[in-house]
Amino acid sequence: MTTLPDKTDKKLGLVIDLDTCVGCHACVISCKGWNTENYGAPLSDQNAYGADNSGTFLNRVHSYEVQPDTGAAQLIHFPKSCLHCEDAPCVTVCPTGASYKRVEDGIVLVNESDCIGCGLCAWACPYGARELDQAAGVMKKCTLCVDRIYNENLPEEDRQPACVRTCPSNARHFGDLSDPDSDVSKLVAERGGMDLMPEQGTKPVNKYLPPRPKDTLPDTTEEFDILAPFLAPVAEEPKGFLGWLDKTLEKL
Amino acid sequence: MHPAPSVIFFTTFSGLGFGLLAWLGIGAPDVTGWTAFAFFAIAYAMAVGGLLASTFHLGRPERAVKAFTQWRSSWLSREAWCAVGALVVMGLYGAGLVFLGERYALLGILGAVLSLLTVFTTSMIYTQLKTIPRWNMPLTPVKFLSISVAGGALLAGQVQIAVLLLLIVGGVQLLAWMQGDKAFASAGTTLGTATGLGARGAVRAFEPPHTGTNYLLKEFVHEIGRKHAQKLRIISLGLMVVLPVILLLLPFSHFIAVLALASHIAGVLTARWLFFAEAEHVVGLYYGKR
Numbered sequence: 380m381t382t383l384p385d386k387t388d389k390k391l392g393l394v395i396d397l398d399t400c401v402g403c404h405a406c407v408i409s410c411k412g413w414n415t416e417n418y419g420a421p422l423s424d425q426n427a428y429g430a431d432n433s434g435t436f437l438n439r440v441h442s443y444e445v446q447p448d449t450g451a452a453q454l455i456h457f458p459k460s461c462l463h464c465e466d467a468p469c470v471t472v473c474p475t476g477a478s479y480k481r482v483e484d485g486i487v488l489v490n491e492s493d494c495i496g497c498g499l500c501a502w503a504c505p506y507g508a509r510e511l512d513q514a515a516g517v518m519k520k521c522t523l524c525v526d527r528i529y530n531e532n533l534p535e536e537d538r539q540p541a542c543v544r545t546c547p548s549n550a551r552h553f554g555d556l557s558d559p560d561s562d563v564s565k566l567v568a569e570r571g572g573m574d575l576m577p578e579q580g581t582k583p584v585n586k587y588l589p590p591r592p593k594d595t596l597p598d599t600t601e602e603f604d605i606l607a608p609f610l611a612p613v614a615e616e617p618k619g620f621l622g623w624l625d626k627t628l629e630k631l
Numbered sequence: 632m633h634p635a636p637s638v639i640f641f642t643t644f645s646g647l648g649f650g651l652l653a654w655l656g657i658g659a660p661d662v663t664g665w666t667a668f669a670f671f672a673i674a675y676a677m678a679v680g681g682l683l684a685s686t687f688h689l690g691r692p693e694r695a696v697k698a699f700t701q702w703r704s705s706w707l708s709r710e711a712w713c714a715v716g717a718l719v720v721m722g723l724y725g726a727g728l729v730f731l732g733e734r735y736a737l738l739g740i741l742g743a744v745l746s747l748l749t750v751f752t753t754s755m756i757y758t759q760l761k762t763i764p765r766w767n768m769p770l771t772p773v774k775f776l777s778i779s780v781a782g783g784a785l786l787a788g789q790v791q792i793a794v795l796l797l798l799i800v801g802g803v804q805l806l807a808w809m810q811g812d813k814a815f816a817s818a819g820t821t822l823g824t825a826t827g828l829g830a831r832g833a834v835r836a837f838e839p840p841h842t843g844t845n846y847l848l849k850e851f852v853h854e855i856g857r858k859h860a861q862k863l864r865i866i867s868l869g870l871m872v873v874l875p876v877i878l879l880l881l882p883f884s885h886f887i888a889v890l891a892l893a894s895h896i897a898g899v900l901t902a903r904w905l906f907f908a909e910a911e912h913v914v915g916l917y918y919g920k921r
Contacts, residue, residue, distance in 0.1 A: 382703060382704045397828075404840075407840070431843065431844065432843045433841075433843050433844050433845050433846070433849075434845070435846065436840070436841075436845070439840035439841070439845075440840050441836065441838070441839065441840050441917055441918075442836075442837045442838035443822075443826055443828065443834050443835065443836060443837055444834070444835045444837040445828050445831050445832045445833070445834050445835075446832045446833045446835070447831060447832035448832065452832075453831075453832075454837060455826075455828060457826060459917065468760075468761065468762070471704045471705065472704075472705055472706070472707065472756075472759065472760075473701060473704075473705055474697075474698035474699075474700075474701050474705040474707035474708035474711065475694070475697035475698050475700060475701060475708075476697070476700050476701050477697075493694070493697055494690070494691065494694075495689050495690065495691045495692070495694045495695055495697060495698060496689050496690015496691045497688070497689055497690075497698070497707065498688070498690070498850065499707055499756065501846075501847075501850065502632075502760055502762065502763070502850075502851075502912070503759075503760055503761075503762060504762065504914070505761070505762045505820070505825075505913045505914060506914065506917075507847045507851070507914035507917060510845070510846040510847065511690055511846055511850075512690075513846070515690070516689075516690025516691045517690055517691060518690075573827040574827070575824075575825060575826070575827055576820055576824050576825050576913065577824065578818070578819045578820055578824060579761055579762070579820065579913070580761070587827050589827065589828070589831075590828075590831075
């Protein structure tokens with residue numbers, strides 16, 4: 380059914396910390412790995428070892444340079460996957476009912492056996508979160524690892540999306556954003572979590588935490604190097620062998 | 632947007648075919664028997680041919696029938712219903728004209744309305760997309776409908792009204808270009824809003840996610856085609872409107888009418904190519920491209 384639910388019981392989603400992401404692409408790889416081996420059609424590659432290789436990815440990491448009016452430019456790594464929007468435009472355009480948003484947890488999914496591969500949902504998504512798999516001919520998108528998060532065959536610590544589980548810098552967090560007391564909601568409140576393209580009216584569930592302001596160097600008139608006292612010269616005048624050498628060389 | 636030939640042919644020829652069906656539905660020209668058969672054959676060849684062409688861009692065309700299920704929310708599904716409805720109703724109406732020599736006026740009017748609704752629903756598939764500001768405006772359906780009705784009039788041999796309608800098409804197309812050129816900027820989506828980093832300074836795409844290309848770039852970013860956009864606009868307007876109008880104002884002959892039609896179709900195809908090639912999807916911003 381491609382009408383959107385009025386309300387979902389939960390709003391499961393990701394909180395992505397742009398401050399701590401180091402741009403290592405581990406989330407991209409773990410996502411591709413898990414989602415190729417598990418739910419739905421594998422994420423295919425075309426001409427993987429050729430000159431013009433391409434492939435299906437549900438998560439991609441961009442890097443942006445931000446140049447403030449004054450001061451140094453900042454490099455920000457920017458992972459991007461489906462934002463599981465409340466007003467998901469990709470769902471309502473679907474002619475077959477393959478695209479849907481789950482009432483119980485708000486996850487946006489594609490029923491691949493109903494997908495005709497018309498691509499309209501990818502056209503409707505402003506974030507580029509959906510990619511038509513060129514081998515399977517069906518639309519692929521982030522499932523929020525729906526086959527991990529409820530999977531009782533996995534140890535409890537693994538019941539989170541592959542990207543979150545693998546992130547070495549703890550830049551990705553998973554939880555229920557409809558619960559104000561959840562860890563992710565607290566994080567969003569504390570750090571001023573933001574929506575991408577709010578003007579598109581999609582009401583994304585996933586939030587991005589802005590980078591913290593860069594450290595500024597203190598005033599240089601003050602001594603700021605805590606190691607400086609230890610590096611001060613311990614002897615002003617050379618003594619011993621060096622003192623003799625100094626004097627002898629002076630005399631020459 | 633990638634100007635896929637299947638979609639360009641689909642929108643152009645199904646538009647023409649349903650435009651002709653709409654004219655036939657209101658009895659202009661008022662034909663029966665074999666003449667009616669010829670008109671209906673042309674209309675069905677274009678409408679059905681166009682619809683078939685549209686299935687070529689599907690990843691899984693064998694499941695196309697599932698597209699009828701979501702008419703409550705999806706314009707693409709509504710289009711499927713309108714198209715089948717129009718073809719069935721006009722088929723019955725056409726059978727009456729061809730085989731019985733009878734014109735069931737009410738059936739014809741219903742068929743004409745459904746034919747125009749098909750064109751309208753097609754245009755709404757594009758108009759609804761906020762992600763493509765150039766399409767996301769009321770002029771888009773006006774343009775699709777006016778081109779369909781004008782082309783249909785040309786095919787139906789309604790010379791005088793065709794001249795008037797072609798001039799309207801020209802005006803609508805010019806307005807659509809003028810408004811469309813401002814659409815992306817007025818939509819307000821920039822790399823700053825896309826990344827949420829705009830308030831901190833000037834955002835520049837530093838490094839793409841992959842060195843190679845991907846589905847998103849192939850489907851949504853088509854920068855090369857816009858190089859000759861201005862020239863192509865003039866060519867398409869000339870072929871779609873100016874030349875056919877001049878030809879139709881000359882003393883009528885079937886040869887000239889066919890020439891006017893051919894010119895019009897070539898113009899619509901060019902304009903439709905531009906409709907896709909010039910359309911910028913906001914996702915291009917993430918890649919530092921438009």
